[in-house]
Amino acid sequence: MKIGIIGAGNIGSALAGHFRKLGYSVLIANSRGPESLSQIAQMTGATPVAVTQAAKGVDLLIIAVPMKSVPLLPKNLFSELPATSPIVDTGNYYPLRDGVIPEIERGMIESQWTSQVLGRPVVKAFNNIVADSLVHKGLPKGSQGRIALPVSGDDLKSKQFVIALLDKIGFDAIDAGPLSESWRHQPGTPAYCPDPTIHQLALLLRRAKRDKAARNRDQAATLIAKLPPDFPAQELVRVARLSAGLDTLKPRTWIAVLHLGLTTLRAK
Numbered sequence: 001m002k003i004g005i006i007g008a009g010n011i012g013s014a015l016a017g018h019f020r021k022l023g024y025s026v027l028i029a030n031s032r033g034p035e036s037l038s039q040i041a042q043m044t045g046a047t048p049v050a051v052t053q054a055a056k057g058v059d060l061l062i063i064a065v066p067m068k069s070v071p072l073l074p075k076n077l078f079s080e081l082p083a084t085s086p087i088v089d090t091g092n093y094y095p096l097r098d099g100v101i102p103e104i105e106r107g108m109i110e111s112q113w114t115s116q117v118l119g120r121p122v123v124k125a126f127n128n129i130v131a132d133s134l135v136h137k138g139l140p141k142g143s144q145g146r147i148a149l150p151v152s153g154d155d156l157k158s159k160q161f162v163i164a165l166l167d168k169i170g171f172d173a174i175d176a177g178p179l180s181e182s183w184r185h186q187p188g189t190p191a192y193c194p195d196p197t198i199h200q201l202a203l204l205l206r207r208a209k210r211d212k213a214a215r216n217r218d219q220a221a222t223l224i225a226k227l228p229p230d231f232p233a234q235e236l237v238r239v240a241r242l243s244a245g246l247d248t249l250k251p252r253t254w255i256a257v258l259h260l261g262l263t264t265l266r267a268k
Protein backbone atom coordinates (compact mmCIF):
# COMPACT_ATOMS: atom_id res chain seq x y z
CA MET A 1 0.00 0.00 0.00
CA LYS A 2 1.24 3.45 -0.92
CA ILE A 3 -0.34 6.49 0.72
CA GLY A 4 0.19 10.15 -0.12
CA ILE A 5 -0.41 12.86 2.48
CA ILE A 6 -0.55 16.55 1.63
CA GLY A 7 -0.10 18.51 4.84
CA ALA A 8 2.52 17.54 7.40
CA GLY A 9 1.10 19.32 10.44
CA ASN A 10 -0.80 17.84 13.38
CA ILE A 11 -3.08 15.55 11.40
CA GLY A 12 -0.84 14.75 8.43
CA SER A 13 2.08 13.69 10.61
CA ALA A 14 -0.19 11.73 13.02
CA LEU A 15 -1.56 9.72 10.09
CA ALA A 16 1.89 9.29 8.56
CA GLY A 17 3.12 7.73 11.81
CA HIS A 18 0.18 5.29 11.96
CA PHE A 19 0.51 4.23 8.33
CA ARG A 20 4.26 3.69 8.57
CA LYS A 21 3.72 1.49 11.65
CA LEU A 22 1.48 -0.67 9.45
CA GLY A 23 4.42 -1.02 7.06
CA TYR A 24 2.89 1.09 4.29
CA SER A 25 4.88 3.35 2.06
CA VAL A 26 4.01 6.98 2.92
CA LEU A 27 4.79 10.07 0.86
CA ILE A 28 4.32 13.37 2.66
CA ALA A 29 4.33 16.96 1.40
CA ASN A 30 3.88 20.47 2.76
CA SER A 31 3.92 23.96 1.27
CA ARG A 32 7.63 24.58 1.90
CA GLY A 33 9.08 21.61 0.10
CA PRO A 34 10.63 18.25 1.06
CA GLU A 35 13.82 19.77 2.49
CA SER A 36 11.73 21.30 5.32
CA LEU A 37 10.38 17.87 6.30
CA SER A 38 13.47 16.06 7.57
CA GLN A 39 12.27 16.12 11.19
CA ILE A 40 8.84 14.73 10.26
CA ALA A 41 10.53 12.09 8.12
CA GLN A 42 12.72 11.09 11.05
CA MET A 43 9.78 11.01 13.46
CA THR A 44 7.36 9.10 11.25
CA GLY A 45 9.43 7.25 8.65
CA ALA A 46 7.46 8.92 5.83
CA THR A 47 9.25 10.04 2.66
CA PRO A 48 9.17 13.82 2.05
CA VAL A 49 8.20 14.77 -1.49
CA ALA A 50 6.88 17.75 -3.47
CA VAL A 51 3.09 18.22 -3.40
CA THR A 52 2.43 16.77 -6.89
CA GLN A 53 4.64 13.75 -6.12
CA ALA A 54 2.47 12.91 -3.09
CA ALA A 55 -0.46 12.12 -5.40
CA LYS A 56 1.56 10.15 -7.96
CA GLY A 57 0.40 6.54 -8.22
CA VAL A 58 -0.78 6.29 -4.60
CA ASP A 59 -3.59 4.00 -3.41
CA LEU A 60 -4.97 6.70 -1.13
CA LEU A 61 -4.45 10.44 -0.98
CA ILE A 62 -5.05 12.40 2.21
CA ILE A 63 -5.54 16.16 2.13
CA ALA A 64 -4.65 17.54 5.56
CA VAL A 65 -4.18 21.27 4.94
CA PRO A 66 -6.18 24.22 6.33
CA MET A 67 -9.22 24.89 4.12
CA LYS A 68 -7.85 28.25 3.01
CA SER A 69 -4.99 26.31 1.35
CA VAL A 70 -7.18 23.94 -0.68
CA PRO A 71 -7.56 26.39 -3.62
CA LEU A 72 -3.77 26.84 -3.63
CA LEU A 73 -3.05 23.16 -4.38
CA PRO A 74 -1.62 22.60 -7.88
CA LYS A 75 -4.21 22.30 -10.65
CA ASN A 76 -2.50 19.20 -12.09
CA LEU A 77 -2.43 17.47 -8.70
CA PHE A 78 -4.44 14.44 -9.80
CA SER A 79 -2.94 13.88 -13.23
CA GLU A 80 -1.12 10.74 -12.03
CA LEU A 81 -3.51 9.70 -9.27
CA PRO A 82 -5.41 6.51 -10.24
CA ALA A 83 -9.15 7.22 -10.67
CA THR A 84 -9.93 4.45 -8.17
CA SER A 85 -7.75 5.89 -5.37
CA PRO A 86 -9.89 7.57 -2.69
CA ILE A 87 -9.13 11.15 -1.66
CA VAL A 88 -9.72 11.85 2.02
CA ASP A 89 -10.49 15.36 3.22
CA THR A 90 -9.62 15.91 6.89
CA GLY A 91 -10.50 19.59 6.72
CA ASN A 92 -12.64 21.82 8.92
CA TYR A 93 -13.77 25.34 8.19
CA TYR A 94 -12.81 27.97 10.76
CA PRO A 95 -13.46 31.49 9.41
CA LEU A 96 -11.15 32.85 12.13
CA ARG A 97 -8.30 30.83 10.58
CA ASP A 98 -9.38 30.34 6.97
CA GLY A 99 -11.02 33.68 6.26
CA VAL A 100 -14.58 33.77 4.97
CA ILE A 101 -15.47 31.22 2.31
CA PRO A 102 -18.72 32.66 0.87
CA GLU A 103 -20.10 29.35 -0.47
CA ILE A 104 -19.80 27.73 2.95
CA GLU A 105 -21.26 30.79 4.66
CA ARG A 106 -24.25 30.42 2.30
CA GLY A 107 -24.73 26.84 3.51
CA MET A 108 -22.51 24.64 1.35
CA ILE A 109 -21.20 21.57 3.17
CA GLU A 110 -17.47 21.99 3.88
CA SER A 111 -16.27 18.83 2.13
CA GLN A 112 -18.58 19.44 -0.83
CA TRP A 113 -16.81 22.76 -1.25
CA THR A 114 -13.41 21.03 -1.06
CA SER A 115 -14.55 18.43 -3.57
CA GLN A 116 -15.78 21.17 -5.91
CA VAL A 117 -12.50 23.11 -5.62
CA LEU A 118 -10.43 19.95 -6.20
CA GLY A 119 -12.71 18.72 -9.02
CA ARG A 120 -12.71 15.20 -7.53
CA PRO A 121 -14.97 13.28 -5.13
CA VAL A 122 -13.71 13.19 -1.55
CA VAL A 123 -14.40 11.18 1.58
CA LYS A 124 -14.59 13.20 4.80
CA ALA A 125 -12.77 11.44 7.65
CA PHE A 126 -10.37 12.11 10.54
CA ASN A 127 -11.82 15.64 10.86
CA ASN A 128 -13.50 15.24 14.24
CA ILE A 129 -10.72 13.89 16.41
CA VAL A 130 -7.97 15.99 17.96
CA ALA A 131 -4.51 15.02 16.74
CA ASP A 132 -3.45 14.02 20.26
CA SER A 133 -6.25 11.43 20.44
CA LEU A 134 -5.47 10.23 16.93
CA VAL A 135 -1.85 9.63 17.90
CA HIS A 136 -2.35 8.14 21.35
CA LYS A 137 -5.84 6.70 21.76
CA GLY A 138 -6.15 3.94 19.17
CA LEU A 139 -7.06 0.54 20.67
CA PRO A 140 -7.29 -3.04 19.37
CA LYS A 141 -10.64 -4.10 17.87
CA GLY A 142 -13.18 -5.05 20.54
CA SER A 143 -11.52 -3.01 23.33
CA GLN A 144 -13.85 -1.28 25.76
CA GLY A 145 -14.10 2.45 25.03
CA ARG A 146 -12.59 2.16 21.54
CA ILE A 147 -13.11 5.52 19.82
CA ALA A 148 -15.25 5.59 16.69
CA LEU A 149 -14.99 8.05 13.81
CA PRO A 150 -17.50 8.91 11.09
CA VAL A 151 -16.68 8.45 7.40
CA SER A 152 -18.88 10.33 4.91
CA GLY A 153 -18.85 10.24 1.15
CA ASP A 154 -20.71 9.29 -1.99
CA ASP A 155 -18.62 6.29 -3.03
CA LEU A 156 -19.21 3.16 -0.99
CA LYS A 157 -15.94 1.45 -1.96
CA SER A 158 -13.88 4.49 -0.96
CA LYS A 159 -15.64 4.65 2.40
CA GLN A 160 -15.10 0.93 2.99
CA PHE A 161 -11.41 1.42 2.22
CA VAL A 162 -11.12 4.20 4.79
CA ILE A 163 -13.20 2.32 7.38
CA ALA A 164 -10.88 -0.72 7.05
CA LEU A 165 -7.85 1.54 7.44
CA LEU A 166 -9.30 3.16 10.57
CA ASP A 167 -9.77 -0.29 12.08
CA LYS A 168 -6.12 -1.11 11.38
CA ILE A 169 -4.90 2.03 13.17
CA GLY A 170 -7.07 1.41 16.24
CA PHE A 171 -10.45 3.04 15.66
CA ASP A 172 -14.01 1.92 15.02
CA ALA A 173 -15.88 3.70 12.26
CA ILE A 174 -19.41 4.49 11.15
CA ASP A 175 -20.47 5.02 7.56
CA ALA A 176 -22.07 8.42 8.21
CA GLY A 177 -23.82 8.55 4.83
CA PRO A 178 -23.27 10.69 1.74
CA LEU A 179 -21.07 13.77 1.70
CA SER A 180 -24.23 15.88 1.95
CA GLU A 181 -24.66 14.51 5.50
CA SER A 182 -21.07 15.23 6.57
CA TRP A 183 -22.21 18.46 8.25
CA ARG A 184 -23.18 16.15 11.13
CA HIS A 185 -19.50 15.91 12.09
CA GLN A 186 -18.37 19.42 11.21
CA PRO A 187 -17.16 21.80 13.96
CA GLY A 188 -19.88 22.93 16.36
CA THR A 189 -21.76 19.62 16.34
CA PRO A 190 -21.94 17.14 19.26
CA ALA A 191 -19.83 14.60 17.33
CA TYR A 192 -16.95 17.06 17.00
CA CYS A 193 -13.97 15.77 19.00
CA PRO A 194 -15.52 14.04 22.06
CA ASP A 195 -13.79 10.67 21.39
CA PRO A 196 -17.06 8.69 21.43
CA THR A 197 -17.56 4.94 21.22
CA ILE A 198 -19.42 3.60 18.21
CA HIS A 199 -22.80 3.62 19.99
CA GLN A 200 -22.25 7.13 21.31
CA LEU A 201 -21.17 8.36 17.89
CA ALA A 202 -24.36 7.08 16.23
CA LEU A 203 -26.43 9.03 18.78
CA LEU A 204 -24.32 12.18 18.47
CA LEU A 205 -24.58 12.21 14.66
CA ARG A 206 -28.36 11.96 14.94
CA ARG A 207 -28.47 14.81 17.49
CA ALA A 208 -26.58 17.29 15.29
CA LYS A 209 -28.38 20.58 14.64
CA ARG A 210 -27.28 22.28 11.47
CA ASP A 211 -28.60 25.73 12.35
CA LYS A 212 -26.61 25.80 15.62
CA ALA A 213 -23.27 24.44 14.39
CA ALA A 214 -21.68 27.61 12.95
CA ARG A 215 -22.41 29.64 16.09
CA ASN A 216 -21.07 26.89 18.37
CA ARG A 217 -17.97 26.57 16.15
CA ASP A 218 -17.20 30.29 16.28
CA GLN A 219 -17.72 30.50 20.05
CA ALA A 220 -15.36 27.55 20.57
CA ALA A 221 -12.77 28.97 18.14
CA THR A 222 -12.79 32.36 19.91
CA LEU A 223 -12.22 30.65 23.23
CA ILE A 224 -9.52 28.28 21.93
CA ALA A 225 -7.67 31.20 20.30
CA LYS A 226 -7.12 32.60 23.82
CA LEU A 227 -5.46 29.43 25.10
CA PRO A 228 -1.70 28.93 25.21
CA PRO A 229 -0.39 26.51 22.56
CA ASP A 230 0.51 23.96 25.25
CA PHE A 231 -3.02 23.85 26.74
CA PRO A 232 -3.66 20.10 27.23
CA ALA A 233 -5.63 18.68 24.28
CA GLN A 234 -7.24 16.03 26.47
CA GLU A 235 -8.80 18.73 28.67
CA LEU A 236 -10.49 20.12 25.56
CA VAL A 237 -11.71 16.60 24.79
CA ARG A 238 -13.17 16.39 28.31
CA VAL A 239 -15.02 19.67 27.75
CA ALA A 240 -16.25 18.42 24.35
CA ARG A 241 -17.50 15.23 26.04
CA LEU A 242 -19.32 17.25 28.68
CA SER A 243 -21.03 19.50 26.15
CA ALA A 244 -21.98 16.41 24.08
CA GLY A 245 -23.58 14.93 27.21
CA LEU A 246 -21.17 11.97 27.38
CA ASP A 247 -19.57 12.70 30.77
CA THR A 248 -21.52 14.61 33.35
CA LEU A 249 -20.40 13.29 36.70
CA LYS A 250 -16.65 12.78 36.34
CA PRO A 251 -14.60 15.05 38.67
CA ARG A 252 -11.78 15.28 36.06
CA THR A 253 -14.31 16.71 33.61
CA TRP A 254 -15.23 19.51 35.99
CA ILE A 255 -11.56 20.20 36.79
CA ALA A 256 -10.98 20.51 33.01
CA VAL A 257 -13.88 22.98 32.71
CA LEU A 258 -12.50 25.01 35.62
CA HIS A 259 -8.99 25.00 34.14
CA LEU A 260 -10.36 26.11 30.76
CA GLY A 261 -12.41 28.89 32.37
CA LEU A 262 -9.51 30.18 34.48
CA THR A 263 -7.05 30.07 31.57
CA THR A 264 -9.49 32.01 29.38
CA LEU A 265 -10.09 34.60 32.10
CA ARG A 266 -6.35 35.07 32.57
CA ALA A 267 -5.77 35.47 28.81
CA LYS A 268 -5.41 39.00 27.47
Ligand SMILES: NC(=O)c1ccc[n+]([C@@H]2O[C@H](COP(=O)([O-])OP(=O)(O)OC[C@H]3O[C@@H](n4cnc5c(N)ncnc54)[C@H](OP(=O)(O)O)[C@@H]3O)[C@@H](O)[C@H]2O)c1
Pocket residue numbers: 006007008009010011012029030031032033051064065066067069070072073090091092093126127128129130131132
Ligand atom coordinates in the same frame (compact mmCIF):
# COMPACT_ATOMS: atom_id res chain seq x y z
N1 LIG B 1 -5.21 19.75 14.57
C1 LIG B 1 -6.18 18.88 14.78
O1 LIG B 1 -6.28 18.30 15.88
C2 LIG B 1 -7.16 18.57 13.67
C3 LIG B 1 -8.05 17.52 13.87
C4 LIG B 1 -8.90 17.15 12.85
C5 LIG B 1 -8.92 17.86 11.66
N2 LIG B 1 -8.10 18.92 11.50
C6 LIG B 1 -8.19 19.67 10.23
O2 LIG B 1 -7.23 19.14 9.32
C7 LIG B 1 -6.66 20.20 8.54
C8 LIG B 1 -5.16 20.26 8.85
O3 LIG B 1 -5.03 20.56 10.23
P1 LIG B 1 -3.63 20.51 11.00
O4 LIG B 1 -3.93 20.82 12.42
O5 LIG B 1 -2.87 19.28 10.66
O6 LIG B 1 -2.93 21.79 10.34
P2 LIG B 1 -1.45 22.32 10.60
O7 LIG B 1 -0.84 21.65 11.78
O8 LIG B 1 -1.53 23.80 10.54
O9 LIG B 1 -0.66 21.81 9.31
C9 LIG B 1 -1.05 22.21 8.02
C10 LIG B 1 -0.14 21.56 7.03
O10 LIG B 1 -0.64 21.89 5.73
C11 LIG B 1 0.45 22.32 4.93
N3 LIG B 1 0.01 23.22 3.88
C12 LIG B 1 -0.60 24.42 4.01
N4 LIG B 1 -0.83 24.95 2.80
C13 LIG B 1 -0.35 24.08 1.90
C14 LIG B 1 -0.27 24.07 0.49
N5 LIG B 1 -0.76 25.07 -0.24
N6 LIG B 1 0.34 23.01 -0.11
C15 LIG B 1 0.83 22.00 0.62
N7 LIG B 1 0.79 21.94 1.97
C16 LIG B 1 0.20 22.98 2.59
C17 LIG B 1 1.38 23.02 5.90
O11 LIG B 1 2.64 23.11 5.34
P3 LIG B 1 3.64 24.32 5.76
O12 LIG B 1 3.87 24.17 7.22
O13 LIG B 1 4.84 24.08 4.90
O14 LIG B 1 2.88 25.57 5.39
C18 LIG B 1 1.31 22.06 7.09
O15 LIG B 1 2.18 20.99 6.90
C19 LIG B 1 -7.39 21.48 8.97
O16 LIG B 1 -8.47 21.75 8.11
C20 LIG B 1 -7.89 21.15 10.36
O17 LIG B 1 -9.04 21.90 10.72
C21 LIG B 1 -7.20 19.28 12.47
